[in-house]
Amino acid sequence: MSSLELALASELVASDWLNTPEPITLEQLRGQVVVIHAFQMLCPGCVSHGIPQVKLLHEYYANQPVSVLGLHSVFEHHDAMQKHALQAFAHEYRLSFPIAIDQASDSGPIPETMQRYNLRGTPSLIVIDQKGKLRLNHFGHIDNLAVGNLIGSLLAVNSLDPSDEKKHASVSPHCDEEGCVV
Amino acid sequence: MSSLELALASELVASDWLNTPEPITLEQLRGQVVVIHAFQMLCPGCVSHGIPQVKLLHEYYANQPVSVLGLHSVFEHHDAMQKHALQAFAHEYRLSFPIAIDQASDSGPIPETMQRYNLRGTPSLIVIDQKGKLRLNHFGHIDNLAVGNLIGSLLAVNSLDPSDEKKHASVSPHCDEEGCVV
Amino acid sequence: MSSLELALASELVASDWLNTPEPITLEQLRGQVVVIHAFQMLCPGCVSHGIPQVKLLHEYYANQPVSVLGLHSVFEHHDAMQKHALQAFAHEYRLSFPIAIDQASDSGPIPETMQRYNLRGTPSLIVIDQKGKLRLNHFGHIDNLAVGNLIGSLLAVNSLDPSDEKKHASVSPHCDEEGCVV
Amino acid sequence: MSSLELALASELVASDWLNTPEPITLEQLRGQVVVIHAFQMLCPGCVSHGIPQVKLLHEYYANQPVSVLGLHSVFEHHDAMQKHALQAFAHEYRLSFPIAIDQASDSGPIPETMQRYNLRGTPSLIVIDQKGKLRLNHFGHIDNLAVGNLIGSLLAVNSLDPSDEKKHASVSPHCDEEGCVV
Numbered sequence: 089m090s091s092l093e094l095a096l097a098s099e100l101v102a103s104d105w106l107n108t109p110e111p112i113t114l115e116q117l118r119g120q121v122v123v124i125h126a127f128q129m130l131c132p133g134c135v136s137h138g139i140p141q142v143k144l145l146h147e148y149y150a151n152q153p154v155s156v157l158g159l160h161s162v163f164e165h166h167d168a169m170q171k172h173a174l175q176a177f178a179h180e181y182r183l184s185f186p187i188a189i190d191q192a193s194d195s196g197p198i199p200e201t202m203q204r205y206n207l208r209g210t211p212s213l214i215v216i217d218q219k220g221k222l223r224l225n226h227f228g229h230i231d232n233l234a235v236g237n238l239i240g241s242l243l244a245v246n247s248l249d250p251s252d253e254k255k256h257a258s259v260s261p262h263c264d265e266e267g268c269v270v
Numbered sequence: 271m272s273s274l275e276l277a278l279a280s281e282l283v284a285s286d287w288l289n290t291p292e293p294i295t296l297e298q299l300r301g302q303v304v305v306i307h308a309f310q311m312l313c314p315g316c317v318s319h320g321i322p323q324v325k326l327l328h329e330y331y332a333n334q335p336v337s338v339l340g341l342h343s344v345f346e347h348h349d350a351m352q353k354h355a356l357q358a359f360a361h362e363y364r365l366s367f368p369i370a371i372d373q374a375s376d377s378g379p380i381p382e383t384m385q386r387y388n389l390r391g392t393p394s395l396i397v398i399d400q401k402g403k404l405r406l407n408h409f410g411h412i413d414n415l416a417v418g419n420l421i422g423s424l425l426a427v428n429s430l431d432p433s434d435e436k437k438h439a440s441v442s443p444h445c446d447e448e449g450c451v452v
Numbered sequence: 453m454s455s456l457e458l459a460l461a462s463e464l465v466a467s468d469w470l471n472t473p474e475p476i477t478l479e480q481l482r483g484q485v486v487v488i489h490a491f492q493m494l495c496p497g498c499v500s501h502g503i504p505q506v507k508l509l510h511e512y513y514a515n516q517p518v519s520v521l522g523l524h525s526v527f528e529h530h531d532a533m534q535k536h537a538l539q540a541f542a543h544e545y546r547l548s549f550p551i552a553i554d555q556a557s558d559s560g561p562i563p564e565t566m567q568r569y570n571l572r573g574t575p576s577l578i579v580i581d582q583k584g585k586l587r588l589n590h591f592g593h594i595d596n597l598a599v600g601n602l603i604g605s606l607l608a609v610n611s612l613d614p615s616d617e618k619k620h621a622s623v624s625p626h627c628d629e630e631g632c633v634v
Numbered sequence: 635m636s637s638l639e640l641a642l643a644s645e646l647v648a649s650d651w652l653n654t655p656e657p658i659t660l661e662q663l664r665g666q667v668v669v670i671h672a673f674q675m676l677c678p679g680c681v682s683h684g685i686p687q688v689k690l691l692h693e694y695y696a697n698q699p700v701s702v703l704g705l706h707s708v709f710e711h712h713d714a715m716q717k718h719a720l721q722a723f724a725h726e727y728r729l730s731f732p733i734a735i736d737q738a739s740d741s742g743p744i745p746e747t748m749q750r751y752n753l754r755g756t757p758s759l760i761v762i763d764q765k766g767k768l769r770l771n772h773f774g775h776i777d778n779l780a781v782g783n784l785i786g787s788l789l790a791v792n793s794l795d796p797s798d799e800k801k802h803a804s805v806s807p808h809c810d811e812e813g814c815v816v
Contacts, residue, residue: 130537130544135499148415165540173494173537176529180494233330236418237425244423312719312726317681347722355676355719358711362676512779597694600782601789608787 094221097122097214100159101200102188104171106178112186114220117155121242123235124214126159126190126202129169129177131210137229138211139181144232145239146185153218153246154239158187161202161210166192215239218246276403279304279396282341283382284370286353288360294368296402299337303424305417306396308341308372308384311351311359313392319411320393321363327417328367335400335428336421340369343384343392348374397421400428458585461486461578464523465564466552468535470542476550478584481519485606487599488578490523490554490566493533493541495574501593502575503545509599510549517582517610518603522551525566525574530556579603582610640767643668643760646705647746648734650717652724658732660766663701667788669781670760672705672736672748675715675723677756683775684757685727690778691785692731699764699792700785704733707748707756712738761785764792 097114105111114122125142127134146156162169171189178187190199205214208227215224215238224238279296287293296304307324309316328338344351353371360369372381387396390409397406397420406420461478469475478486489506491498510520526533535553542551554563569578572591579588579602588602643660651657660668671688673680692702708715717735724733736745751760754773761770761784770784 130540132545144413144415148413148419165537165544168537168540173529173532176494176532180529181496231326231330231414233326233414233418236415236420237330237422238418240419240422241426243419244426312722314727347719347726350719350722355711355714358676358714362711363678508777508779512777512783595690595694595778597690597778597782600779600784601694601786602782604783604786605790607783608790 094217094223096220097216097222098201098204100124100157100188101191101204103191104189106158106171106175106187106189107184108186112155112157112188114216117216118220119218120153120155121149121218121239121246122155122157122214122216123149123239124157124159124216126161126205126207126210126212126214128160128162128164128210129174130165133228134211135181138213139183141213141230141232141235142185143183145235149239152243154243156185158183158185159190159201159214160187161190161199161207161212162192163197163199163202163210166197215242217242276399276405278402279398279404280383280386282306282339282370283373283386285373286371288340288353288357288369288371289366290368294337294339294370296398299398300402301400302335302337303331303400303421304337304339304396304398305331305421306339306341306398308343308387308389308392308394308396310342310344310346310392311356312347315410316393317363320395321365323395323412323414323417324367325365326414327421331421334425336425338367340365340367341372341383341396342369343372343381343389343394344374345379345381345384345392348379397424399424458581458587460584461580461586462565462568464488464521464552465555465568467555468553470522470535470539470551470553471548472550476519476521476552478580481580482584483582484517484519485513485582485603485610486519486521486578486580487513487603488521488523488580490525490569490571490574490576490578492524492526492528492574493538494529497592498575499545502577503547505577505594505596505599506549507547508596509603513603516607518607520549522547522549523554523565523578524551525554525563525571525576526556527561527563527566527574530561579606581606640763640769642766643762643768644747644750646670646703646734647737647750648705649737650735652704652717652721652733652735653730654732658701658703658734660762663762664766665764666699666701667695667764667785667792668701668703668760668762669695669785670703670705670762672707672751672753672756672758672760674706674708674710674756675720676711679774680757681727684759685729687759687776687778687781688731689729691781695785698789700789702731704729704731705736705747705760706733707736707745707753707758708738709743709745709748709756712743761788763788 099114102111123145125138127138142156142158149156160174174189190201192199193203205225211228213224213226213230213235217223223242281296284293305327307320309320324338324340331338342356356371372383374381375385387407395406395408395412395417399405405424463478466475487509489502491502506520506522513520524538538553554565556563557567569589575592577588577590577594577599581587587606645660648657669691671684673684688702688704695702706720720735736747738745739749751771759770759772759776759781763769769788
């Protein structure tokens with residue numbers, strides 16, 4: 089990709105899905121920001137910060153044009169992380185967003201979507217903008233501030249109509265009962 | 271304020287400043303996002319999450335048009351939180367951003383800027399946009415995700431030139447050496 | 453059990469073990485304090501505080517007469533928590549202490565040892581003294597202070613020879629390089 | 635001190651006290667375990683883990699022969715940490731145990747008790763046994779497990795009457811409503 093042009097994010101290759109009646113494609117989600125948490129259910133770093141972060145994202149952006157997805161990209165201990173085990177995990181950890189099961193590869197341990205995105209490991213956080221372009225592909229811990237800053241910027245750019253200042257005010261954070269957003 | 275128009279943020283009323291050779295006015299900062307952390311040095315909630323949050327904001331937005339300020343709004347234990355004590359506190363907690371000392375009031379314990387902003391207490395987080403309009407006035411804990419989302423949206427709107435898509439890509443998060451921002 | 457007499461802790465009923473060449477019995481461990489962390493690998497509370505606590509106990513008491521054991525007491529999602537999955541979990545979470553796999557019951561989902569100890573769920577922490585008597589059977593979170601206090605008291609009582617004061621000094625905490633134990 | 639004999643802990647030298655009608659001496663506390671948290675109110679490490687730890691100790695051992703004391707050992711920013719400031723701090727952080735104000739020295743910044751105990755800095759945790767002998771003098775962070783282990787061992791040794799096994803059972807941890815101590 090040149091520095092002037094963003095790459096279109098590769099389509100997901102899933103062998104199965106949880107928490108959705110139908111498979112989901114990125115193409116269907118054009119017009120929304122898409123956040124994908126790539127994880128393995130037996131990965132300690134995923135469980136300790138990745139999962140809490142993606143649950144917060146799912147809750148915080150519930151009423152905004154942001155789709156939150158899980159991507160179970162198993163590259164080790166394959167027999168311990170089959171679909172029935174992932175279902176138990178999703179149940180226990182109260183994961184209610186759709187989760188794609190990354191398609192196992194014929195040629196090695198790294199599953200297909202993980203290969204396409206060139207993920208370094210799990211957890212990885214992927215953010216795709218409303219036009220389907222890849223904006224973030226981050227391995228490891230990333231602070232909520234950075235994630236919020238990116239998603240907020242994408243939502244604002246998309247909603248912008250320069251002749252209509254009132255709209256900007258709508259880009260305001262969700263606040264709890266202790267606080268007040270002006 | 272009507273629902274269609276945002277209020278201009280009140281100017282700060284400071285009796286003194288730390289970490290700046292000259293007093294700072296909000297008017298001087300037009301064109302930048304301004305983040306103000308209102309605190310008291312002996313307030314446990316300020317110390318445990320407000321101070322770490324504002325230090326992170328100061329570091330994360332260091333190279334962007336975002337000004338981070340402290341506002342020491344003392345409304346109790348006034349004699350224990352004088353300027354020399356605040357200087358010791360700022361030294362021990364490694365606070366390097368400018369800190370305004372909220373002007374004590376003649377008529378009661380609540381200092382002047384705190385009155386103008388109608389703050390419910392400390393910590394409070396105030397965010398002002400590039401035109402000087404108040405966007406957030408939040409008492410208590412607020413997640414970094416919400417703060418990042420708001421500031422990211424303000425930076426994006428301001429930098430937007432609809433004919434120039436390349437600019438949008440510049441609104442990308444700071445990543446550590448473990449990660450890669452596309 | 454009367455209030456004057458402590459019950460002998462029931463023997464473990466294990467179908468298999470990890471991290472030990474031979475099965476272990478409580479009877480073999482007479483003379484030592486035995487700490488047992490009953491858990492399920494897909495139990496969020498076990499993973500977030502039970503596992504870190506038992507790893508700390510294992511490390512802290514490494515050179516003292518304290519045996520730390522895991523007990524995998526699966527009472528739900530049985531097919532997702534078989535031995536090969538537990539092995540992957542133990543590998544990823546770096547668990548090096550012996551782990552008993554609680555014997556499945558013929559008559560219901562609750563495994564045998566869990567029934568014998570009347571465990572309310574996972575995580576549970578069990579402490580057994582040097583004479584094999586049950587001293588703690590705690591469901592849920594328990595602070596390290598309480599656990600240390602109990603184990604320290606058991607170690608002290610056992611090592612006590614009233615004519616020899618020097619011995620008492622040996623019951624001193626492990627300290628890092630920043631500190632000094634007198 | 636020889637390796638065979640423990641040193642008697644030096645008496646505290648306090649210019650003033652908080653939260654007690656009368657000054658307290660270590661000599662008065664013979665027969666109890668004494669825990670002393672040496673701190674400075676503007677020391678970040680004291681506030682983030684020392685203070686929470688000592689509050690937990692005070693609460694956990696409330697009904698046992700353990701005295702918890704604070705020692706405000708100011709060796710920098712003296713003018714910002716006078717008695718009235720410490721009172722405000724103790725009020726805001728809900729410290730209800732007695733706090734000794736370490737006597738300032740005529741000859742330098744290090745106060746008298748800090749010199750006697752040869753403290754390396756703040757926070758430091760000091761534990762003294764029922765005979766007044768120094769058992770722990772630890773600078774920096776120390777885990778609750780280590781502190782509990784030490785205090786538990788001291789309480790057990792003291793309460794021990796080898797002919798009376800029932801007594802041992804009394805050295806049991808405090809448990810919340812979720813748990814049960816046998």
